[in-house]
Structure formats: structure tokens, C-alpha cells
Amino acid sequence: METYKAALIGCSRMGAFIDNEVPEERGAYSHAAGYEACDRTRMIACSDLRTDVMEQVGLRYDVPKDKQYTDYKEMIASEKPAIVSVATQPEHRADIVIHAAENGAKAIYAEKAFAASMEEADAMVDAVERNGVHLNLGTNRRWDPGFDTMKDVIDSGRLGGLKTLILHSTSSLFNGASHGFDLLLRLNSDRPVAWVQGHLPDGDDLIDGERLTEDPVGHGMIQFEDGVTAYALNSGRGMEIEAVCENGAVTGLGNGDEWQIREPGAKDHRDRDILVQGEFPDYEYRPSTLCLIEDLVHSIDTGQPPRCGVRLARRNNELIFAFIESHIRGGARVELPLEPRKLRLNRDREPRQPRYQR
Numbered sequence: 001m002e003t004y005k006a007a008l009i010g011c012s013r014m015g016a017f018i019d020n021e022v023p024e025e026r027g028a029y030s031h032a033a034g035y036e037a038c039d040r041t042r043m044i045a046c047s048d049l050r051t052d053v054m055e056q057v058g059l060r061y062d063v064p065k066d067k068q069y070t071d072y073k074e075m076i077a078s079e080k081p082a083i084v085s086v087a088t089q090p091e092h093r094a095d096i097v098i099h100a101a102e103n104g105a106k107a108i109y110a111e112k113a114f115a116a117s118m119e120e121a122d123a124m125v126d127a128v129e130r131n132g133v134h135l136n137l138g139t140n141r142r143w144d145p146g147f148d149t150m151k152d153v154i155d156s157g158r159l160g161g162l163k164t165l166i167l168h169s170t171s172s173l174f175n176g177a178s179h180g181f182d183l184l185l186r187l188n189s190d191r192p193v194a195w196v197q198g199h200l201p202d203g204d205d206l207i208d209g210e211r212l213t214e215d216p217v218g219h220g221m222i223q224f225e226d227g228v229t230a231y232a233l234n235s236g237r238g239m240e241i242e243a244v245c246e247n248g249a250v251t252g253l254g255n256g257d258e259w260q261i262r263e264p265g266a267k268d269h270r271d272r273d274i275l276v277q278g279e280f281p282d283y284e285y286r287p288s289t290l291c292l293i294e295d296l297v298h299s300i301d302t303g304q305p306p307r308c309g310v311r312l313a314r315r316n317n318e319l320i321f322a323f324i325e326s327h328i329r330g331g332a333r334v335e336l337p338l339e340p341r342k343l344r345l346n347r348d349r350e351p352r353q354p355r356y357q358r
């Protein structure tokens with residue numbers, strides 16, 4: 001079996017060092033750790049504007065000095081990687097993804113949020129599709145076996161049809177809600193969204209003409225065309241999500257560390273169901289980043305589409321901009337597909353300092 005060459009652009013936290021921040025038992029989480037854990041990939045080169053950060057990647061992941069590039073275009077031309085990781089901030093995503101797609105990458109692992117504007121998202125879709133590239137967005141829970149099992153419970157019909165999804169932590173739209181929106185879409189089998197309604201508590205201060213000066217916190221509602229309603233809250237309960245079905249509910253607690261099922265167990269005096277604690281199926285934990293990379297490897301091997309793909313990545317971005325649009329229109333219902341205005345996230349921020357030790 002061929003081992004695919006991978007190259008990393010953006011060598012900071014999610015690129016290489018976030019493993020020193022997340023619980024050790026979660027296993028490989030950064031892109032670099034994912035390529036190391038996958039026996040079908042080898043990270044052969046890296047690129048960052050910060051040479052000191054790259055140097056640390058070189059030490060930790062055995063990337064020699066002559067394979068550390070400050071110019072990602074030069075790296076792609078010289079190293080011809082099959083898989084390109086784009087772990088920069090969203091403001092620096094579109095140009096890189098488009099260049100990688102147009103210069104030989106077979107697969108792209110692009111961090112979330114997909115793009116800083118809808119215009120850039122559209123250009124990325126165009127480049128990726130025109131060049132037949134497989135793309136997965138780094139919304140990790142789409143590849144997390146625990147959330148796979150939660151979806152299996154919903155799809156099995158054991159609790160009746162899905163009615164409502166409640167996400168307790170939406171957080172800021174680009175950084176946090178990109179994860180949550182993806183999970184809401186996935187748990188409802190990526191069905192089309194009819195409309196959204198959103199509110200951004202600090203939004204008025206952050207929208208400056210066509211510029212979004214910060215990543216705004218937002219919450220609201222997503223109405224799917226099939227009648228399922230999703231509530232994207234910031235309730236204070238953290239990253240917890242509940243799927244309420246006709247005859248019960250399944251809940252992921254503590255960011256997928258604990259699972260609960262409530263299902264009919266007895267009848268009350270009027271013959272109505274009394275819900276009791278049910279058994280959540282056993283599953284084997286595997287790191288989601290590894291599963292995401294294996295999914296791209298499978299797509300390169302077989303030509304089959306990956307689990308996310310560029311269209312769903314764009315849909316994720318569309319939800320972010322639809323929430324913003326709803327806020328701008330005073331909380332109005334915004335129908336999808338969104339007719340986007342020229343708005344772009346453009347923060348004035350320095351990259352963060354990665355943690356080199358746990």
C-alpha cells in the first residue's frame with residue numbers, strides 16, 4: 001500500500017502542538033500528530049512564516065531544515081505532497097487551499113472555519129471541484145466514533161424520529177460554532193437547512209461596514225427543511241448536545257466523554273410512556289484527527305468522496321454568515337441559500353504561541 005506524502009502549512013497549535021493542551025488519552029489531535037499516527041501517511045515538509053515555530057516542528061516531527069519553508073508555494077512545487085494541511089487562521093485559508101488544489105494536491109485537510117468570506121468560500125469550492133481534490137474540514141466531531149454512535153442511535157429508530165437538536169455551546173461563530181454547526185448538520189444526516197435566526201450579543205460593535213473586526217459570539221435557531229429544529233445555544237453547559245426524538249432522547253455530555261439515553265421503560269396511570277435510563281452502545285474510541293486523515297487516504301485510494309467534502313464545508317460557512325446576516329437584519333429569519341453581502345472576517349491579531357511541552 002502506498003504511503004502518501006503530507007505537508008503542513010501553519011505549524012502552530014492545531015498544526016502541530018495542540019496535543020500538549022488536550023487530554024493525553026484523546027491521542028493524536030494536531031494535524032502533525034495525525035499524520036504520525038496514520039500508517040499510510042508521512043509528513044515530509046512544513047511551512048510557516050515563523051521560522052522558530054517551524055524549527056520546533058522539525059525537532060518534534062523529524063522534519064529536516066531543508067524541508068521547512070517560509071513560502072508554501074515553493075514547498076508545494078518542490079515536495080509535491082499528495083495531502084496538504086492548511087492549519088492557518090481562516091483569513092489565511094483561501095489563497096492556500098486554492099493554490100494547493102491547482103498545483104497537484106490530491107487531498108486537502110483544511111482547518112475550520114472554512115473561509116473568511118463567502119466569496120472566498122465559493123472560489124475554494126470552484127478550485128477544489130475543478131481539480132478533483134478531496135477536502136475534509138477540521139470539524140473533528142464528524143469523525144469521532146462517540147458521535148458516530150450517537151448518530152447510529154438516532155438513525156436506528158430506537159427512539160423514534162428525530163425532532164429537535166439542542167447544542168449547549170455555540171461560542172464564537174468561526175472558531176466554535178463551526179464545530180457545533182457541523183455536528184448539528186451531521187446528526188440530521190446533512191439534510192438541507194430552510195432558514196436560520198441568529199443573535200450576536202456583541203455583534204453591533206464588531207461589524208464595521210464590510211469588515212468583521214472580531215469573531216463574534218452568536219446563538220440562534222436552525223430550521224431544517226425536514227422539520228427538525230436545532231437550537232444553537234450558549235446556555236453555560238459547555239459542549240453538550242441532545243437529540244430529542246419522538247420517544248426519547250440521546251445526549252452527549254462533557255464534550256463526548258459521557259453518553260445518556262432516555263427511553264420508554266414503563267407506562268404511567270394514563271398509559272403514557274415513562275422514560276428511563278437506557279444503555280448507550282459500546283464503541284471503540286479512536287482519535288478523530290486520525291479518522292479524518294484515514295478518510296482522505298481512502299478517498300485518494302478509491303476515488304470515493306470523503307465524509308465532509310468541500311460542499312459541506314461551504315455549507316458550514318454559509319451558516320456562519322447566515323447567523324451574521326440575521327443579526328444585521330435585527331434577528332430576522334434568513335432563508336438559505338444565503339445571498340451573501342460583501343462581508344469578511346479580518347481581525348487584527350497575532351498568531352498564538354504554541355505550547356511545546358505538555
Ligand SMILES: NC(=O)c1ccc[n+]([C@@H]2O[C@H](COP(=O)([O-])OP(=O)(O)OC[C@H]3O[C@@H](n4cnc5c(N)ncnc54)[C@H](O)[C@@H]3O)[C@@H](O)[C@H]2O)c1
Nearest residue numbers: 010012013014047048049087088089092111112138351352
Ligand atoms: N479542530 C480543532 O479542534 C481546532 C483546534 C484549535 C484550532 N483550530 C483551528 O486551526 C486554525 C489554526 O489555529 P491555531 O490556534 O493553531 O492558530 P495560530 O494563529 O496559533 O497559528 C496559525 C499559524 O499559521 C501561520 N501562517 C499564517 N499565514 C501563513 C502562510 N501564508 N504560510 C505559512 N504559515 C502561515 C502563522 O505564522 C501561525 O504560526 C484556526 O482556524 C483554528 O480555528 C481547530
